[in-house]
Amino acid sequence: MRVVVASEPARAGEVNEDFFAAVPAGAVLLDGAGTRGAEAICRHGVAWYTYRLGGEIVARLGLDDVALTTLLAEAIAAVADAHRATCDLTDPSSPSSTVAIYRTGGDYLVLGDSVLVLDLPPGPVVVHDRREVDFRVPYQAAYEAAPHGTAEWEEARRVYIAALRANRNQPGGFWLAKDDPRAAAEAIIGTAPVEDLNGVALLSNGASRYVDRFATADWPETLATLSTHGPRDIIRRVRASEQAAGVEPDDATAAYLTDESWPPRPNPA
Numbered sequence: 001m002r003v004v005v006a007s008e009p010a011r012a013g014e015v016n017e018d019f020f021a022a023v024p025a026g027a028v029l030l031d032g033a034g035t036r037g038a039e040a041i042c043r044h045g046v047a048w049y050t051y052r053l054g055g056e057i058v059a060r061l062g063l064d065d066v067a068l069t070t071l072l073a074e075a076i077a078a079v080a081d082a083h084r085a086t087c088d089l090t091d092p093s094s095p096s097s098t099v100a101i102y103r104t105g106g107d108y109l110v111l112g113d114s115v116l117v118l119d120l121p122p123g124p125v126v127v128h129d130r131r132e133v134d135f136r137v138p139y140q141a142a143y144e145a146a147p148h149g150t151a152e153w154e155e156a157r158r159v160y161i162a163a164l165r166a167n168r169n170q171p172g173g174f175w176l177a178k179d180d181p182r183a184a185a186e187a188i189i190g191t192a193p194v195e196d197l198n199g200v201a202l203l204s205n206g207a208s209r210y211v212d213r214f215a216t217a218d219w220p221e222t223l224a225t226l227s228t229h230g231p232r233d234i235i236r237r238v239r240a241s242e243q244a245a246g247v248e249p250d251d252a253t254a255a256y257l258t259d260e261s262w263p264p265r266p267n268p269a
Helices: 046-060 068-083 131-145 151-167 181-186 205-212 219-228 231-245
Strands: 002-008 018-023 026-033 096-103 107-111 115-119 125-128 188-191 199-203 252-258
Touching (some): 002 018, 002 231, 018 046, 018 252, 026 199, 068 096, 068 181, 096 115, 096 199, 107 115, 107 125, 107 181, 115 205, 115 219, 199 205, 205 219, 205 231, 205 252, 219 252, 231 252
Antiparallel strands (some): 107 188, 199 252
């Protein structure tokens, strides 16, 4: 399997809370989440959580006879057990993460708002768990509309955070990898037709905003850019769009996987 990947923190010098790894058995991308002050809840922090969870997933990827949901549940349980004695895992703001997995042979899993794109003819298949994105819409709109730093802004922010806390890993809300292995059962799963596959893209939401927030390109154009110019070009364009729109930058990771056994991708017109 050939892998091209690029990853950048939101700002130079900051910790990148995304995680990506590829091994012969497949690839894993995580995007960590946590509110400010989360270190008081979990002394390890968000980056530790994503790196530890990513390692637990990678260690299990070669178990072809284990379903990806079972694999993820076991990994979540292992990480929870590793810091349950020192951290308040029941707090809704303790570290959590999105998950995107592609396993060689075609199995895939997505939990949370990272994106997995199957480069298939006649067009890409986008696997995206939109529950958190859709849930955020009214709260984020009020938060972003309020003048920054005002009492109105502070109240909108408080309501926004409280709603996320109350609905994270709850029926009717949205689901992430956190401390409860049962969240894995909420993931989107499927199997790609490997005989038709040109490639697989995995993007954290800091990179997928190239398409789903800024509409800089559509998914066919994005796959063509990934396969010809590489993921760093996607992140460069995302940073330019963030600056132009006055949007806070985010950790951004993009990867494109190909395999000699997959059909070659046709050159873009």
